[in-house]
Amino acid sequence: MSRTAASAGQPNYRLIRYVLLAFLVIWLVFTLFPLYFAVITALKPVEEINRMVPTFWPETFRIDNFSGIFADPGSLKSLIDSIIIASANTALSLVLGTLAGYALARYLRGALGENLAFFILSQRMFPPVAILIPIFFLFDATPWGTDSYITLILLYLVFNMPLATWLMMVFFRDAPKELEEAAYLDGYTPLRAFFKVTLPLVVPGMISVAMLCWIFAWNEYLFANLLTGTTVKTFPVHIPTFVAGSQTLWNFVMAFSLVAMLPPVILFIILRRYMVRGLSLGVVKG
Amino acid sequence: MARVTLDKVNKIYPSRHGDVHAVQDLDLAIEDGEFVALLGPSGCGKTSTLRMIVGLEAISGGVIAFDGQPVNDQTPEQRNVAMAFETYALYPTFTVAQNLAFPLEVKGVDKATRDEKVAEVARLLRIEPILDSFPRQLSGGQQQRVSLGRALIRDPAVFILDEVMSHLDAHLKFQMLFELKRIHQTLERTIVYVTHDQMEALALADRVAVMSDAKLQQFGDRDTLYDRPANTFVAGFIGEPPTNFLEAEVRDDGTTMRLTIRDASAAFVPDGPRAAAIRDQGLRTVIVGIRPQNLHVRHDEGDEQITATVEINEYQGEHSILSLRDGAAEFRAMVPPSVKTGEGETIDLSYRSRDVMVFHPETEVFIS
Ligand SMILES: Nc1ncnc2c1ncn2[C@@H]1O[C@H](COP(=O)(O)OP(=O)(O)OP(=O)(O)O)[C@@H](O)[C@H]1O
Numbered sequence: 001m002s003r004t005a006a007s008a009g010q011p012n013y014r015l016i017r018y019v020l021l022a023f024l025v026i027w028l029v030f031t032l033f034p035l036y037f038a039v040i041t042a043l044k045p046v047e048e049i050n051r052m053v054p055t056f057w058p059e060t061f062r063i064d065n066f067s068g069i070f071a072d073p074g075s076l077k078s079l080i081d082s083i084i085i086a087s088a089n090t091a092l093s094l095v096l097g098t099l100a101g102y103a104l105a106r107y108l109r110g111a112l113g114e115n116l117a118f119f120i121l122s123q124r125m126f127p128p129v130a131i132l133i134p135i136f137f138l139f140d141a142t143p144w145g146t147d148s149y150i151t152l153i154l155l156y157l158v159f160n161m162p163l164a165t166w167l168m169m170v171f172f173r174d175a176p177k178e179l180e181e182a183a184y185l186d187g188y189t190p191l192r193a194f195f196k197v198t199l200p201l202v203v204p205g206m207i208s209v210a211m212l213c214w215i216f217a218w219n220e221y222l223f224a225n226l227l228t229g230t231t232v233k234t235f236p237v238h239i240p241t242f243v244a245g246s247q248t249l250w251n252f253v254m255a256f257s258l259v260a261m262l263p264p265v266i267l268f269i270i271l272r273r274y275m276v277r278g279l280s281l282g283v284v285k286g
Numbered sequence: 287m288a289r290v291t292l293d294k295v296n297k298i299y300p301s302r303h304g305d306v307h308a309v310q311d312l313d314l315a316i317e318d319g320e321f322v323a324l325l326g327p328s329g330c331g332k333t334s335t336l337r338m339i340v341g342l343e344a345i346s347g348g349v350i351a352f353d354g355q356p357v358n359d360q361t362p363e364q365r366n367v368a369m370a371f372e373t374y375a376l377y378p379t380f381t382v383a384q385n386l387a388f389p390l391e392v393k394g395v396d397k398a399t400r401d402e403k404v405a406e407v408a409r410l411l412r413i414e415p416i417l418d419s420f421p422r423q424l425s426g427g428q429q430q431r432v433s434l435g436r437a438l439i440r441d442p443a444v445f446i447l448d449e450v451m452s453h454l455d456a457h458l459k460f461q462m463l464f465e466l467k468r469i470h471q472t473l474e475r476t477i478v479y480v481t482h483d484q485m486e487a488l489a490l491a492d493r494v495a496v497m498s499d500a501k502l503q504q505f506g507d508r509d510t511l512y513d514r515p516a517n518t519f520v521a522g523f524i525g526e527p528p529t530n531f532l533e534a535e536v537r538d539d540g541t542t543m544r545l546t547i548r549d550a551s552a553a554f555v556p557d558g559p560r561a562a563a564i565r566d567q568g569l570r571t572v573i574v575g576i577r578p579q580n581l582h583v584r585h586d587e588g589d590e591q592i593t594a595t596v597e598i599n600e601y602q603g604e605h606s607i608l609s610l611r612d613g614a615a616e617f618r619a620m621v622p623p624s625v626k627t628g629e630g631e632t633i634d635l636s637y638r639s640r641d642v643m644v645f646h647p648e649t650e651v652f653i654s
């Protein structure tokens with residue numbers, strides 16, 4: 001009796017570990033399969049892509065698909081357009097979000113500040129499709145019209161600035177106020193104390209925020225497709241244009257998508273160290 | 287150089303759960319060049335008082351003046367005060383040397399002079415080996431010394447030091463106390479030093495302001511605080527081990543007065559002036575305060591005596607602490623370590639009648 005009780009009371013750690021590992025494997029299958037399929041499709045010739053039973057390994061490799069996509073001059077231009085819009089929007093979001101976040105963290109602490117901060121964040125939860133039509137007419141009425149860089153740069157602020165403001169507010173709350181006070185005593189003005197003492201503390205947070213904003217602007221399709229497309233064309237809008245008559249050239253679509261994945265991946269690899277630190281700072285202390 | 291006066295200063299923090307009255311009607315006059323310690327238990331309003339003096343916190347009521355000029359509306363920079371923070375507040379992105387040089391850099395001091403002063407302060411505070419480290423690489427005590435150094439490097443009207451030695455070990459603290467005292471003697475600047483450690487306060491300060499519960503209890507030099515404490519709080523806070531407090535009934539036959547400890551056989555005899563004061567006020571009961579140091583085994587001419595039972599004889603190196611019992615009353619005495627009286631044995635102890643402190647039974651105010 002006592003023996004069974006003892007073994008029942010002891011959890012089987014090895015079994016638990018295997019179960020958890022199994023979940024991880026399932027998770028990897030789900031997340032990596034699309035990538036795998038994109039890679040093999042990008043390497044197939046046109047004849048192989050529309051088989052009823054798809055091949056899971058290319059019968060003939062077509063590396064030159066990757067150069068083929070750039071035969072269309074619009075391909076390179078769409079990547080450049082995307083880079084311009086994502087970067088400009090990120091810079092603006094960061095400047096505005098940092099200053100607003102600082103104001104919320106330092107000067108609006110009571111109930112008013114809490115409510116205002118939450119209201120700002122709630123903008124991000126709003127379903128964008130609901131305002132698609134009004135947004136179109138709004139930008140149509142501006143001097144620069146809908147089809148321009150400035151349209152998307154400003155429009156993406158609607159989504160990125162609330163997030164940037166909220167996150168920067170959390171980072172600034174973690175930055176001790178005494179540091180600024182010490183700087184005041186030593187003769188700094190509030191503005192100098194902010195730039196010289198407090199801002200350096202939240203740089204890791206700013207990098208994380210920049211990543212999030214940049215990736216959102218890079219990937220956005222819905223508004224870009226509706227508002228722009230002639231003078232300005234971002235890469236998500238360019239992707240569906242790889243067609244020959246009624247046939248979609250999936251190998252080109254996949255090759256171009258893989259190329260478009262490179263900038264964010266490279267950025268992420270470079271900035272990963274700062275980014276994880278910044279995000280966990282917010283999570284732990286927020 | 288400045289004379290700092292606080293006149294009925296109040297600090298009220300508004301909060302959702304009702305206002306916090308952190309400093310209440312505080313009057314304090316600190317002379318130019320004086321070293322004053324602000325002493326009190328945690329949460330009594332010391333930091334709030336300092337923050338109002340330096341100008342980081344709005345003054346809810348009253349006037350703070352430097353050399354007679356009200357400074358209520360001046361910025362911290364205009365007041366020209368240097369402060370070492372309880373939380374150190376070192377700039378994490380600067381090295382120790384840069385932290386120390388920062389206040390000078392802001393004032394536009396040239397590099398050569400800056401380096402010279404940094405080296406001087408570093409030597410004084412024994413932080414030369416860590417000058418190139420960043421604050422996060424330092425121990426608490428090292429950070430505390432850097433923070434003190436950043437205040438001392440300046441040449442302000444007043445130095446404000448908030449618990450700058452709380453994280454130093456006893457040996458280092460002793461050295462730092464000595465250095466600080468010497469710095470004060472050479473600079474002759476007004477220093478306000480906050481601490482909850484009475485040993486530090488008494489060792490350093492010309493005068494000590496004892497605070498409790500947002501209010502000033504007493505402001506005086508160490509002899510006054512020790513011999514004539516304003517109330518039981520001050521008597522209990524100053525001195526280690528703390529003063530014994532015993533409730534006593536007044537037995538008076540007109541010529542000799544005996545203060546009989548409640549539910550015990552011992553009685554204390556106060557000296558003449560105190561007996562007269564008790565008679566004047568017509569008190570039937572009082573609180574007797576007697577310091578453990580003032581209960582002796584040696585009997586001198588004219589001493590009074592009591593007898594008690596030893597419960598614990600605790601050896602502490604240079605002296606022993608006896609925990610004593612007499613009836614329901616418990617108290618302690620500090621005796622030489624040669625006293626070997628053990629548990630359950632009785633001992634005779636002498637005291638001088640002028641060491642018997644007497645407090646009012648309700649207001650707990652000192653009766654002189
Ligand atoms: N910003 C604030 N908002 C609300 N209440 C505060 C604030 N700062 C201090 N208090 C309250 O005021 C009282 C006094 O605080 P203060 O920091 O002055 O104490 P202290 O004597 O410095 O204590 P310690 O020795 O622990 O540093 C405390 O009850 C504290 O909770």
Ligand SMILES: [Mg+2]
Binds near residue numbers: 332333334372
């Ligand atoms: Mg304090």
